[in-house]
Amino acid sequence: MASGLSLQGHVDVLQDPTGQLGVDDLLDPAAGAAGAAWTRPAGLLRLHGPSTWWLRFRLQAPATDDPWLLAFPTTAIRDIAFHGPYAADGLAWGPGAETGLIRPYATRPLGQERITYPLQMPLAGEYTVFIRLQNTVAQNVTPSVWLLPDYLANRQHKRLLDGLIYGVLLTLLIYNLALTVVLRDSTYGFYVLTCAAALLTIATFNGHTAHYLWPAQPWWIEHSYQIWPALWLACKAAFARSFLNTRSAGRLADVAVLGLGGLALLSAVLAVSGQLLASQSINEGLALGGVAIIIMIAVWLWRRGHPTAIWYLSAHLILFVCVVGVVAVARGWWNAPFVLSYGLQIGIAAEMVVLAVALSARIRGIQQEEALLRRQTGSLTQEVQTDPLTGLLNRRGLAERAEPLLAQPGQHAVLLIDLDRFKPVNDRHGHAVGDQVLVAIGQRLAHHCRQSDLAARLGGDEFVIILGHCPPRPALDHMVQRLCDAVDRPIDILGHVHQVSASAGVAMTQGKVRDLKPLLRCADQAMYAAKKEQTRFAFALADDLSG
Numbered sequence: 001m002a003s004g005l006s007l008q009g010h011v012d013v014l015q016d017p018t019g020q021l022g023v024d025d026l027l028d029p030a031a032g033a034a035g036a037a038w039t040r041p042a043g044l045l046r047l048h049g050p051s052t053w054w055l056r057f058r059l060q061a062p063a064t065d066d067p068w069l070l071a072f073p074t075t076a077i078r079d080i081a082f083h084g085p086y087a088a089d090g091l092a093w094g095p096g097a098e099t100g101l102i103r104p105y106a107t108r109p110l111g112q113e114r115i116t117y118p119l120q121m122p123l124a125g126e127y128t129v130f131i132r133l134q135n136t137v138a139q140n141v142t143p144s145v146w147l148l149p150d151y152l153a154n155r156q157h158k159r160l161l162d163g164l165i166y167g168v169l170l171t172l173l174i175y176n177l178a179l180t181v182v183l184r185d186s187t188y189g190f191y192v193l194t195c196a197a198a199l200l201t202i203a204t205f206n207g208h209t210a211h212y213l214w215p216a217q218p219w220w221i222e223h224s225y226q227i228w229p230a231l232w233l234a235c236k237a238a239f240a241r242s243f244l245n246t247r248s249a250g251r252l253a254d255v256a257v258l259g260l261g262g263l264a265l266l267s268a269v270l271a272v273s274g275q276l277l278a279s280q281s282i283n284e285g286l287a288l289g290g291v292a293i294i295i296m297i298a299v300w301l302w303r304r305g306h307p308t309a310i311w312y313l314s315a316h317l318i319l320f321v322c323v324v325g326v327v328a329v330a331r332g333w334w335n336a337p338f339v340l341s342y343g344l345q346i347g348i349a350a351e352m353v354v355l356a357v358a359l360s361a362r363i364r365g366i367q368q369e370e371a372l373l374r375r376q377t378g379s380l381t382q383e384v385q386t387d388p389l390t391g392l393l394n395r396r397g398l399a400e401r402a403e404p405l406l407a408q409p410g411q412h413a414v415l416l417i418d419l420d421r422f423k424p425v426n427d428r429h430g431h432a433v434g435d436q437v438l439v440a441i442g443q444r445l446a447h448h449c450r451q452s453d454l455a456a457r458l459g460g461d462e463f464v465i466i467l468g469h470c471p472p473r474p475a476l477d478h479m480v481q482r483l484c485d486a487v488d489r490p491i492d493i494l495g496h497v498h499q500v501s502a503s504a505g506v507a508m509t510q511g512k513v514r515d516l517k518p519l520l521r522c523a524d525q526a527m528y529a530a531k532k533e534q535t536r537f538a539f540a541l542a543d544d545l546s547g
Contacts, residue, residue, distance in 0.1 A: 004144040012038040012056040019052040023083040045142045048135040055131040061121035067148040068119035075207035079134045082117045085127035093120045101222035105215035113207025137280040165349045169199045190239035197232035202345040226271035226279040233286045237261030253297045260290045311358030315351045322347025390442030393456035406514040413470045413508045416523035419461035420501040444486040504537035
């Protein structure tokens with residue numbers, strides 16, 4: 001009895017379309033018509049619809065003090081009443097009980113999530129149990145008999161697995177909720193909603209929402225079995241649309257996913273309005289056909305070169321296999337009680353784990369795209385700020401780079417260099433040779449600059465060096481002299497030696513004067529003074545800067 005004794009093939013069934021029969025009518029020997037209507041199905045019992053159904057079975061109790069228990073494989077019977085057990089003499093040994101989804105959770109005889117009933121059979125002999133039930137939706141209601149200690153041990157094992165699955169889903173939910181807040185990405189938001197709806201769906205099927213969330217609210221207890229699965233399917237469709245980006249992938253795929261989400265929302269509305277059978281039919285169709293459609297869309301996208309679709313495909317294939325297994329067991333096509341009890345929640349948990357991994361891969365993809373974009377942006381920025389001939393900064397690049405450098409504490413200097421004897425090179429040897437001279441000058445200036453300095457070509461034969469954190473004079477004079485000497489050295493181009501010289505003006509930052517434009521203006525004036533006096537370089541006067 002460690003796994004319970006199924007009563008499949010041992011239960012008599014009586015349909016009561018009017019719902020007027022009572023247990024006394026069934027016990028009355030004169031009720032011959034009622035007695036003749038009993039049947040004994042060989043397969044699993046799937047009793048539902050507007051009719052009321054009576055179950056009758058007999059047990060041969062041994063002489064034992066161990067308590068017995070009658071258990072149903074579901075938490076979701078709408079209305080159920082227990083009568084008996086009745087001994088052979090017609091004496092009822094049980095108090096009877098009425099419970100189900102339409103009654104508060106406190107009406108459960110043993111306080112168990114599944115529908116259970118204690119069997120009081122104190123003496124050895126044959127006992128008869130009558131059960132009256134009414135169920136809106138189709139499901140397996142084949143009862144089984146347990147020894148109470150075995151049943152409690154079995155339920156303890158299930159609670160451990162339930163706790164593990166709840167822990168996994170809660171962890172995924174909280175983690176991705178944090179990512180939603182940080183990244184502000186709608187895909188993560190839809191994942192969080194899907195995870196929350198999946199958690200409530202599993203908790204509802206396990207009977208835990210009825211037990212702990214709304215035990216005194218029968219409406220929620222009954223309708224939750226259709227509302228939460230419908231919302232879960234709607235959230236899955238929204239997540240699929242965002243994760244697979246069907247809006248960009250193709251209109252047909254996007255319309256299909258939107259249609260599935262719309263049907264799921266319709267199912268939720270039907271469930272709220274009391275159309276539970278219609279809602280269940282839609283939910284079952286979406287759980288099989290809808291998932292199959294999204295799998296086909298994922299395959300199509302994967303074959304078109306969308307790598308993230310393989311993650312979605314893997315997750316939904318796992319869930320699809322589990323759902324098919326549960327449906328097969330529930331309809332009696334496959335005898336696997338473990339699959340019926342745990343298949344759906346294992347499938348949902350596995351799906352959410354794989355999708356969480358997929359979202360992590362998506363984060364890495366986004367990071368790689370951002371890194372590539374930064375590199376491309378940096379490359380474009382460098383191109384915009386660089387002189388294409390010499391590779392030095394251009395006027396725009398100098399303006400953008402100079403501002404933060406000049407704003408730093410300390411003494412800085414702007415050196416403006418104009419080439420002498422450059423025009424004859426262009427006139428005699430052509431612009432191609434002149435360009436090579438400018439390239440050579442640019443390389444020399446860059447070579448003699450420190451890491452804290454900036455070198456730029458403003459155009460033509462005019463160069464600028466910003467000396468960051470420059471030393472005081474006369475060390476600064478020596479630095480400027482070295483730069484001018486570098487310009488003056490002969491340049492060999494295709495066997496011809498060319499030589500130009502430099503005239504330089506230097507403007508040093510004074511007090512609050514740290515803007516590039518006034519410093520350049522003063523350096524330009526000093527450079528013309530150096531040309532006039534033929535001193536190679538000259539410093540701007542403090543009065544010029546203050547003016």
